[in-house]
Amino acid sequence: MSLTRRTQQALAENLPYEELLPYEQPAYVHSYVYLFGVASLASFILLIVTGIVLAAFGPQWWHFSAVGHFFNSLHFWSVQAFFFFMVVHLWATFFQGAWRDGRGLTWVVGVVTFLVSILTAFTGYISQQNFDAQWIAVQAKDAMNSVGVGAFFNVLNFGQMYGFHIFLLPLAVGVLIAIHLTMVRMRGVVKPYPLDEKGREVTS
Amino acid sequence: MMARKHAYYRGVRMAPYDLIREFLIALSVVTVLVIILASVLSSPDEPPLTLKGIARAAPQSYVQTALNELDGSSGISDYGPPYNNGSGAVQSIGPISVQQLVGVHIPVNTAQDFVLGPLAEVAPTNPAWKAALNRYTAASPKQQAAWTNAYNTALAKAKTQGTGLIVPSCACGPVPTMMAAMLTLGQRGAMDGLLLTSRQFYQTDYTRPLLFTADPDNNFVAARATAFNLQGNQWGVMNETGNYPGQAWLWLYSLFYQIPPYTTAWAANTDALAVFSVTILTLILMFLPWIPGLNRLPRYLGVYRLIWKDWYREERRRTEPPVETATPEVQV
Numbered sequence: 001m002s003l004t005r006r007t008q009q010a011l012a013e014n015l016p017y018e019e020l021l022p023y024e025q026p027a028y029v030h031s032y033v034y035l036f037g038v039a040s041l042a043s044f045i046l047l048i049v050t051g052i053v054l055a056a057f058g059p060q061w062w063h064f065s066a067v068g069h070f071f072n073s074l075h076f077w078s079v080q081a082f083f084f085f086m087v088v089h090l091w092a093t094f095f096q097g098a099w100r101d102g103r104g105l106t107w108v109v110g111v112v113t114f115l116v117s118i119l120t121a122f123t124g125y126i127s128q129q130n131f132d133a134q135w136i137a138v139q140a141k142d143a144m145n146s147v148g149v150g151a152f153f154n155v156l157n158f159g160q161m162y163g164f165h166i167f168l169l170p171l172a173v174g175v176l177i178a179i180h181l182t183m184v185r186m187r188g189v190v191k192p193y194p195l196d197e198k199g200r201e202v203t204s
Numbered sequence: 205m206m207a208r209k210h211a212y213y214r215g216v217r218m219a220p221y222d223l224i225r226e227f228l229i230a231l232s233v234v235t236v237l238v239i240i241l242a243s244v245l246s247s248p249d250e251p252p253l254t255l256k257g258i259a260r261a262a263p264q265s266y267v268q269t270a271l272n273e274l275d276g277s278s279g280i281s282d283y284g285p286p287y288n289n290g291s292g293a294v295q296s297i298g299p300i301s302v303q304q305l306v307g308v309h310i311p312v313n314t315a316q317d318f319v320l321g322p323l324a325e326v327a328p329t330n331p332a333w334k335a336a337l338n339r340y341t342a343a344s345p346k347q348q349a350a351w352t353n354a355y356n357t358a359l360a361k362a363k364t365q366g367t368g369l370i371v372p373s374c375a376c377g378p379v380p381t382m383m384a385a386m387l388t389l390g391q392r393g394a395m396d397g398l399l400l401t402s403r404q405f406y407q408t409d410y411t412r413p414l415l416f417t418a419d420p421d422n423n424f425v426a427a428r429a430t431a432f433n434l435q436g437n438q439w440g441v442m443n444e445t446g447n448y449p450g451q452a453w454l455w456l457y458s459l460f461y462q463i464p465p466y467t468t469a470w471a472a473n474t475d476a477l478a479v480f481s482v483t484i485l486t487l488i489l490m491f492l493p494w495i496p497g498l499n500r501l502p503r504y505l506g507v508y509r510l511i512w513k514d515w516y517r518e519e520r521r522r523t524e525p526p527v528e529t530a531t532p533e534v535q536v
Contacts, residue, residue, distance in 0.1 A: 013206065014206065016206065019206055019209070021223060021224070022221070022223070023220060023221065023222065023223075024218045024219060024220050024221055025218065025219065025221035026213060026216045026217065026218060026219075027216070027217040027218065027219045027515060027518070028216075028512050028515040029219075029221060030219060030221075030514065030515075031511055031512060031514065031515075033511045035226070035230065038226055038227055038230045039230050039233075039234055041227070041230070042227065042230040042231040042233075042234040042235075043234050043238075045231060046231075046234060046235060046238055062249075063249060069246070069247070069249065070242060070243075072247050072249070073241075073242035073243075073245070073246050073247040074238055074239065074242045075247075076242070076247035076448075077237075077238045077241040077242050077245070077247070078234075078238050080241075080449055081234055081237065081238055081241075083452070083453050085234075087453065092511065094492075094502060095502050095505065095507035095508055095511060096502065096508055096511060097499070097500075097502035097503060097508070099492065099493035099499070100493075101212065103493075104493035104494060107490075107492065107493050108490055108491070108493075111486075111489055111490045112490070115486065118451075118453055118454070121451060121453070122451065125444070125451065128249075129252060130248075130249050130250055130251060130252050130445075131250040131251060131252050131253060131428075131432075131445060132248060132250060132444045132445050133252070134252050134253060134414060134417065134418060135418065135429050135432075135434050135440075136444075137414060138414055138415075138417075138418035139434075139436065139440065139441070142293065142475045143475040143478065143479055145283075145284075145285065145286060145293070145303055145475075146293075146295040146302075146303055146473070146475035146476035146479065147302050147303070147475075147476055147479050147480070148285075148302035148303050148305065148306035150286055151285065151286035151306045151307070151309035151310065152309070154310060154409075154411060156409075156410055156411040156414045156415065157408070157409045157410070157411055158408050158409065158410050159408025159409060160408075160409075162408070186206075186209065187208075187209060187212075188209045188212055188213060191212075191216065192508065192511075192512040192515055192516065193503055193508055193512075195516065195519055195520070195523070
């Protein structure tokens with residue numbers, strides 16, 4: 001059997017398009033808490049769009065252009081929004097015990113996405129070419145060097161950090177988000193903790 | 205997989221849900237929010253320090269840093285891997301120092317790279333500088349140390365006049381001329397270029413200029429960072445200039461720089477131990493689903509009752525038997 005046919009069959013069985021975009025959800029999904037995941041995704045899209053504009057004009061543009069500074073501000077507040085929504089999403093899924101019923105890997109991918117996002121933001125801070133960038137890089141080098149990472153991930157090397165920030169790490173975050181969302185769609189949204197026969201939450 | 209999902213949802217009330225509409229609304233709301241925040245609050249952009257600026261604003265601090273780089277007493281001279289074989293900043297976790305195991309990968313010799321090398325580049329343009337440099341490099345290490353020690357003592361009594369620095373005369377050999385040359389190069393902006401590490405036309409690696417600019421001995425830079433609350437003991441790991449939120453998500457990592465024993469008994473290895481501690485906590489968070497006890501914590505905390513309160517109310521309503529009401533007497 002050809003690899004193409006086998007892949008097509010696997011996708012058709014495991015990830016049919018109607019499951020990627022279902023038009024109905026369990027009724028328990030009608031809670032405001034579920035909005036923080038999609039708000040994180042929306043913030044990430046904004047980050048990519050504003051980041052593309054900043055990258056297109058080069059790393060120095062925003063220091064001497066009012067328009068550039070505004071796009072930097074959009075990028076800056078998108079980062080803040082992204083982390084705010086992602087952290088609330090993380091806490092919400094924790095309080096839901098969202099890893100139950102075979103969803104452990106989905107949780108792991110979410111945590112890894114959070115960690116790679118922190119690294120992405122960090123490389124952004126040291127790619128700013130201002131005093132913040134200088135100071136953060138000089139201070140961070142000690143932590144990186146203390147565990148042997150600084151020899152290969154040199155936070156004082158602007159070219160290396162800029163490459164990580166505008167391409168490698170955002171790509172990784174995007175791929176991880178795609179995997180995370182696909183896993184949620186494939187496994188469905190975790191059920192609420194069950195009720196007992198009298199309609200009370202089971203607490204043990 | 206899909207059969208498993210359908211089996212999982214069996215018996216669960218389903219309701220219409222428009223994912224695309226939800227995404228578009230979220231995108232619109234977040235976009236408007238970000239535009240408002242960017243328009244009203246802007247974003248920080250404190251200009252970077254230059255060696256030119258430091259040499260003009262704080263000539264004594266600048267020359268002191270240059271002298272320490274020359275005599276090997278600066279924070280970077282004896283730093284250790286990945287810059288050199290010193291031990292000043294080498295950290296370990298217990299008996300293991302990964303920093304030393306990795307070794308030197310970005311070699312930095314502060315005397316040569318920060319002072320003698322830049323002076324050698326420009327010495328041909330100034331006979332006095334050339335003579336001083338030749339005299340210094342030809343001297344024995346013992347003689348060099350005697351000169352730099354004497355200059356160190358004299359520099360402590362120096363007076364600043366505007367951008368000038370008046371150092372009392374001393375038996376310092378060629379060092380005063382060399383330091384005067386360093387100050388001139390710094391104040392004219394030449395040092396910023398001379399310290400760039402790349403030997404190519406295009407340059408993107410600022411390792412050496414940054415190591416020199418923000419050497420721990422440079423009081424001027426440290427004072428500026430303190431004024432912005434950027435020092436490690438000021439939660440500086442997550443702060444940034446101005447009244448902006450900074451990297452608030454690093455609060456847990458930053459916490460380790462504020463509390464004992466990280467700030468006391470473990471102070472010599474704070475960075476390594478903070479990274480190690482955060483790594484352990486991160487692994488616990490990551491593998492929470494399989495850690496007995498912790499994976500049941502949300503059930504005991506009970507916040508889920510708030511999250512799903514509408515669902516539970518509806519489920520109770522459905523499971524509770526209908527309340528029988530007394531039938532009023534009817535006269536026939």
